[in-house]
Amino acid sequence: MAVNTWAGDAALAPVERRQTTRRRWWASSERLWALAFATPYVCVFVAFVIYPICYGLWLGSDPASYRQLFADPVYPAAVVNTLIYLLVAVNLKLFLALLLSGFFMRKGWWNKALLVIFILPWAAPAIPGYISIHWMLNGQWGLINNIIWSLFQVDGPPWLDSSWYALGSVIYAHIWKWLPFWTIIFLAGRMAIPRELYEAAAVDGASRFHQFRHITIPLIAGLYLVCTLLSAIWALGDFNAVRFISGGGPALSTHVLATLGIRNAFELGNPALGMATVLSALPILIPLVALLIRQLKKGQVEL
Amino acid sequence: MSLARRARRNRLGVETAAAVLSALLIVWTLVPLYNMVRVALQEKEDVFSNSVIPETPTLHSFWTVFKESYWLLANFWGQMANSFYIGIVVASLTLIIGTLAAFTIGRMRFKQGWMLSNAALMTYMIPMSFLAIPFYGIMGKYGLTNNPIAVIAVEVTFATPYAIFIFSQYGASIPMELDEAARIDGASPPQIFFKIYLPLMAPALVAIGTYALLLSWNEYLYAFLLLSSEGKLTVPVGLGKFLNSDEAPWNYLMAAAILYAIPPMVIYYAFRRKMSGGLTMGGVKG
Numbered sequence: 001m002a003v004n005t006w007a008g009d010a011a012l013a014p015v016e017r018r019q020t021t022r023r024r025w026w027a028s029s030e031r032l033w034a035l036a037f038a039t040p041y042v043c044v045f046v047a048f049v050i051y052p053i054c055y056g057l058w059l060g061s062d063p064a065s066y067r068q069l070f071a072d073p074v075y076p077a078a079v080v081n082t083l084i085y086l087l088v089a090v091n092l093k094l095f096l097a098l099l100l101s102g103f104f105m106r107k108g109w110w111n112k113a114l115l116v117i118f119i120l121p122w123a124a125p126a127i128p129g130y131i132s133i134h135w136m137l138n139g140q141w142g143l144i145n146n147i148i149w150s151l152f153q154v155d156g157p158p159w160l161d162s163s164w165y166a167l168g169s170v171i172y173a174h175i176w177k178w179l180p181f182w183t184i185i186f187l188a189g190r191m192a193i194p195r196e197l198y199e200a201a202a203v204d205g206a207s208r209f210h211q212f213r214h215i216t217i218p219l220i221a222g223l224y225l226v227c228t229l230l231s232a233i234w235a236l237g238d239f240n241a242v243r244f245i246s247g248g249g250p251a252l253s254t255h256v257l258a259t260l261g262i263r264n265a266f267e268l269g270n271p272a273l274g275m276a277t278v279l280s281a282l283p284i285l286i287p288l289v290a291l292l293i294r295q296l297k298k299g300q301v302e303l
Numbered sequence: 304m305s306l307a308r309r310a311r312r313n314r315l316g317v318e319t320a321a322a323v324l325s326a327l328l329i330v331w332t333l334v335p336l337y338n339m340v341r342v343a344l345q346e347k348e349d350v351f352s353n354s355v356i357p358e359t360p361t362l363h364s365f366w367t368v369f370k371e372s373y374w375l376l377a378n379f380w381g382q383m384a385n386s387f388y389i390g391i392v393v394a395s396l397t398l399i400i401g402t403l404a405a406f407t408i409g410r411m412r413f414k415q416g417w418m419l420s421n422a423a424l425m426t427y428m429i430p431m432s433f434l435a436i437p438f439y440g441i442m443g444k445y446g447l448t449n450n451p452i453a454v455i456a457v458e459v460t461f462a463t464p465y466a467i468f469i470f471s472q473y474g475a476s477i478p479m480e481l482d483e484a485a486r487i488d489g490a491s492p493p494q495i496f497f498k499i500y501l502p503l504m505a506p507a508l509v510a511i512g513t514y515a516l517l518l519s520w521n522e523y524l525y526a527f528l529l530l531s532s533e534g535k536l537t538v539p540v541g542l543g544k545f546l547n548s549d550e551a552p553w554n555y556l557m558a559a560a561i562l563y564a565i566p567p568m569v570i571y572y573a574f575r576r577k578m579s580g581g582l583t584m585g586g587v588k589g
Binding site: 029031033037038041042044045048053056100103118120121123124127131133134136140141144149150176180233234239243244265266271274278281285293 | 321324325328329331332333334335336337338339341342350351352353354355399400401403404406407411412413415416419422423424425426428429430431432433434435436437438439440441456457459460463467491492493496517520521523524528539542543546553556557560561563564567568571572
């Protein structure tokens with residue numbers, strides 16, 4: 001309304017006023033609706049996240065439980081196991097997933113069919129798979145040692161009766177279960193890279209390795225880092241693999257902090273000690289979360 | 304000529320390597336699953352043998368599970384029903400709470416929306432098992448121990464953040480002009496939510512519904528801690544009890560585990576195309 005007669009202005013004024021009041025009314029009602037819509041999630045968040053966190057911090061605030069925890073001979077082993085689990089299982093799994101995602105980029109019906117089979121461990125629930133692996137690794141009657149026997153007529157190692165083999169078995173089970181998931185993530189990441197980049201590089205005479213080194217890696221690095229951090233956070237809280245593969249044994253030697261916390265709280269009936277065990281993982285968890293949030297804020301990768 | 308031959312030989316080498324790798328992947332993937340089937344097809348006594356392939360395969364153990372005619376399996380179908388009930392309720396609540404929150408964040412002029420997304424992000428970054436101890440204590444205070452509602456609450460708590468991410472991302476592809484047009488025609492926020500937002504979100508709803516259902520179907524730790532009476536257990540807790548009992552007939556355990564694993568796998572493969580967008584952690588920006 002750049003040019004106006006005074007008459008037109010006067011005629012429009014009440015309409016405009018009515019419109020702004022209506023807009024204000026509407027905005028305030030929208031605000032109420034927004035509050036109403038947000039309420040269920042806010043309630044869930046306060047009742048089942050904030051409250052447990054505060055209660056947990058309070059439970060784990062007694063220095064005496066930490067003294068008891070650090071005096072426990074099982075605890076140092078659990079810390080070492082947790083670190084090994086995070087460093088070896090997570091990184092090995094993600095590196096394999098990165099390589100395999102390249103393999104699954106190949107075309108053809110066979111590759112599609114293979115992917116459907118390959119996804120099975122992830123599509124199936126974790127507990128049956130872990131129970132099967134537990135029995136499969138039985139030193140006396142398990143499938144693996146039966147196969148070793150029928151092939152070489154020698155006894156296989158007692159997989160779950162030695163602490164190193166048992167920890168290795170837990171890592172194996174973790175990789176078996178989660179490799180398909182991360183492979184699919186990287187596959188999606190690779191598919192998002194424009195094909196023209198590879199075509200142009202191929203025209204310029206770049207080998208497959210050079211294409212991987214100079215196109216795939218730089219473009220997928222952000223995703224790879226986010227996946228590493230996220231996977232490490234999830235592995236830190238992983239309870240099922242240790243519980244069902246080794247059960248923390250032999251002689252409590254393969255506990256990780258997540259399972260030891262539950263054991264201390266419920267099997268030993270000492271919630272404060274259990275909470276102290278869990279909270280002692282915060283020096284690992286907080287840097288992972290901080291790095292992850294920084295990476296996500298950069299906005300290259302969305303969850 | 305020799306160049307062409309070398310190229311052909313090269314391709315043959317690549318194809319051979321691909322075939323070897325394929326074979327390795329199949330063996331790697333199927334060995335634990337084969338072991339499950341193998342043991343389930345054996346008789347109780349044959350489990351303790353050195354066989355690789357069951358000599359006299361039988362469906363006896365499946366029949367035993369089916370009829371619940373072993374004491375550790377006495378309530379197997381009840382456990383399946385409990386798992387299913389919890390899964391359905393978790394999926395419905397996650398969809399309701401998640402869509403409402405995502406709608407508020409993405410579609411309403413609500414200044415505090417960022418707080419909701421940050422709350423979701425924060426929840427997403429807490430390892431679930433780390434809250435198990437205080438959660439157990441709090442459920443005691445709420446009077447919800449040995450109550451499926453406690454398990455439902457925790458599953459919904461940990462499923463909604465992811466639901467909110469996916470809904471927000473998916474909702475961003477629905478043009479805001481639709482909302483604006485409806486607003487000008489005098490539609491209220493609930494009308495926009497039900498008539499415009501939800502119908503257009505259908506694919507994301509299917510993906511997240513399936514995700515929440517599978518998440519709670521697979522839950523072991525919280526169900527194990529929060530449910531105690533025989534009639535309320537879910538299948539994974541029942542399987543865990545089975546594993547820890549002194550004389551565990553492995554063939555029954557494996558048969559029960561297979562029956563428990565089948566429904567989520569059927570759902571997963573049925574919805575695979577719809578979930579590939581959702582469950583693979585959303586899109587990856589180039």
